[in-house]
Amino acid sequence: MRAALPRLAALGTPLLFGATTAALLLLVALPLAFILLQALFPQLANGSLAAPLSHLAGVFGDPALFALTGNTLRLGACVVLASAAVGIPLGMLRGLFKLPFKALWDLLFLVPFMIPPYIAALGWITLLQPNGYLEQLAGPRLSSFLFSFGGVVFVMTLNVFPVVYFAVSRGVASSGSRLADVGRVCGASPWRAFLRITLPLATPGIAASLLLVFAMVIEEYGTPAALAANAGFFVLVTGIERRFSDWPIDLPGAATLSVVLVLLAMLVFWLQRRLLGQQVFETQTGKPTEVAPRQLGAWQWPVAAVFLLVALVATAAPLFAIVATALMRTLSGGLRPANLSLANFAEILGGDDSALQALATSAGLGLATALATGVLGLLVAYCVVKTRLRGRRALDLLSVAPNCLPGIVVGVGLILAWNQPLWPATPYNTWAILLLAYCCLLLPYPVRYAGAAFAQIGDNMEAAARVHGADLRRTLLRVLLPLVFPSLLAAMMMVFAVASRELVATLLLAPTGVKTTSLYIWRQFEQGSVGKGMAMSVVTILMSTGLMLAVTLWRQRAERAGAA
Template identity: 70%
Template sequence: MRANTLLVGAAVSALGILVAMPLGFVLLQAIFPELAQGSLARPLAHLAGVLADPKLVELTINTLKLGACVVLAAAAIGIPLGTLRGLFDLPAAKLWDVLMLVPFMIPPYISALGWIMLLQPRGYLQQLLGIHAGPALFSFGGVVFVMTLNVVPVVYFAVSRTMAASGSRLALVGRVCGAGAWRCFWRITLPLALPGIAASLLLVFAMAIEEYGTPAALAANAGFFVLVTGIERRFSEWPIDLPGASVLSLILVALAMLAFVWQRRMLTGKGYETTTGKPTRGETLPLGAWRWPAAALFGAIVAVATFAPLFAIAATAFSRTLSGGLAIGNLSLRHFQAIAAGGSEASGALATSLMLGAGAAVVTGLTGVLVAYCVVKTRTRGRAVLDALAVLPNTMPGVVVGVGLILAWNQAFWPATPYNTWGILLLAYCCLLLPYPVRYSHAALMQIGDNLEAAARVHGAGTVTALARILLPLLAPSLAAAMLLVFAVASRELVASLLLAPTGVQTVSLFIWRQFEQGSVGQGMAMSLVTVALTTTVMLLATLWLERRQARSV
């Protein structure tokens, strides 16, 4: 009991520092319009004006529409592909994993720019085939298309790993007992995978409604605006409207929390667990005549999601000038040479991003396991509040979290503060990305029966020992996948970095953004290509190491 109390206290403290403080100050700013000036006067004086804005309903409906469409599209692509990868003997399976990982490694604003250069009038597609897709790209459908390709790896990897964990072993038992293949899938395999699928779709919805760069780049000219673009306008246009932006942020939080509540209700009474711990992966099933059609399906998805934007990014990076187009004579390494010649600036930005990404992965991984354990395996009151608080940051735009951290830590009463240091960037990344390990750990813990922990306690192990020696090794695959996602996203985060980076500290995303601002699109794309290659390599090496370690332990 004492150990549980300490674990819950640690989880509450971590969430208080990482989440409650910045979001609490955003709430205070929404209530007290003069909070930034140190005054609590005139509470809610601005609320009537914000709610009376005729565009508010339109922004809210557009946000829900965008989130729902991206979730449906990502599910339509990611669930079938993840099922094929997790249960069946797919040709070149590990190669598809690598290629499906790449779209997630490309920063969304870079991906959007790549698609623009590929499909716009006089873009690369028109130079090659004489056609373009400008009207389709610069529309609501174009936003859904690009955002879906960016987030579908979240669903794919969650489904494939969950399906692989439950494996075909239990379904084969059902077949032996007389059930058909489809019946075994719907009654055995799919229910075991449901927590992972629901967790990934919730993350996709949160990512879709908080993404700023893609809607701003592709749909602004078509008149399609969402809450995030409305928030950014209140921050960027004079006079700056912090209270109004905070109110819109709270509406965005409410939308995400509705999705969170819906997810919990959908899973209530539908959770399934094995009686022998987390199921081990059995033999994959043969695809038979569907072997090469399945490989062709993966090839088509990878061609669109991975190779198309990479081609546009690489073509720009290796072009001497944009006006020169796709021509042999226009090929050049000048942009890469400029990065290398930049020396300390480029390499320093890369080192800073990798360090912050690794730090965020470690902090959020430990905190995520702790929070998920308190929610799933303890009977502490307020567990739902802890779970909700842990998922809240993924519903907030980076710009809002950045402002919340500024308001929280730029106060005179603190004896010491991380403000204006690299520590504020680490806090921002941890706040924004904590939902990844929490949701993945939550889904994995739901599949682990209580009998293993009970057996450990019967043999004298305490709560902490059981968590460290039994549950944590079983959680390792899901936790490692979540931490790798945190590393990937933190290494490329832009909006919070723009707000919070202190003088003299530059990340990769800031370096790329400033190259674009200065008109050096080719140099920015070159740095993007280097970053994608490096972070993908790091993640692949980590994945291979984990697979070998897991194989040795079997």
């Protein structure tokens, strides 16, 4: 019977596998292929395949390339370690124990992830710069730390550690501490049960989230450009942007550096698979189990104090700087009551039609991206984890590749791919090109999260559904989807948060007349209206937070109704 299960699953999945592969080829492989072609044929943009590889000697002969690559690896590794140091302990505490105000901590830790990185960097600049808000209120001047490698790691860690926190907390909460209790009964100490049982069970989710953190760090442009450049610290993504922005524009060089970024991310992905090996643990068998969190006892308030400290640094500090700037009449006026007003918010919400249009467009694109990537990510994760079909590893690699590319490179790939006369119809110069870009960039979130959840579901549940007459569609919708839905929903919420504030690809691809919140904010900063830009940032954060809070409350109400 066990030997027949993979064959049974494989019989119902070729069509699903083929459709999923076709979607990934269209969404991901096509723009990546044109980037690779541009890296091989420097005259591709001019419609010629002449002089292939003729530019490589100049690109790889540049000594700055090795410095950029080393800086990228160093920055990614440091942020991953710092995010693990913050996110894993907090996630374990949140998932295993009955924590005071647990819903509040989830909301507060989600806010830093929803703040656009370039906005967060500007918020930290206004907070810590000479004569910044911190100096005006308390006296310390920390600008030398902020504009340094350590400052960049600090700011980027606060932006991305929620990825680790939510992956770990949701993963351990689904299995609870019942298996660790079995270890305790067999004589293990609490720490031994944690290290030998609980932590290994959480390994797939931890590894998946840390891979996403690394990919997010090496492709992030806003924070390194705002902070690291002032410290003389440049990475591959800033090198790519300079080749796009400085005249003469070097498309072949930028595409070649993008290929280097992809290779770095693929190397990390391979190392992850090698380190995890065959460590797949099935913790859900279909039997009802008790997953109630433990009591913290006397430790509950010290632990709550730690959560409060992290929330103050990661959420309250940058949010205070953003809101304070949004409320100021003039930046030079400082933090004085006479200099504070709601004029910027009134102009955005009452007298600026373009601002309301930008909010509606971003909300619609964010929801569409979350739904599209959620469905496709679920199918990709199923094909990779729950089937034995040939090509599933290539499918997995293809699904994680977009998160390793800067948004500007994906934008160029989409332009090169769809701005061609050979297509009878094209999404280029329409809102659909933005949807394609967002889906391409953000697909790894639901794939990684759903894949980690699928890895913990035993094959016997799917086999039982098949034996009782359920086809593949019914098995996915009625058996597997409810089990992976909490992890998938968390990923889709993050997709919405990122899609609704994505900047770089939007700047490159947005057609005339289409406005998003990120474009509006960027234009305000270009025009010197920093207050209006920050006011729009506050409105965007509130919109994302409100939607996610509504989804969370709905899930909690549904869980309580199911328990009753």
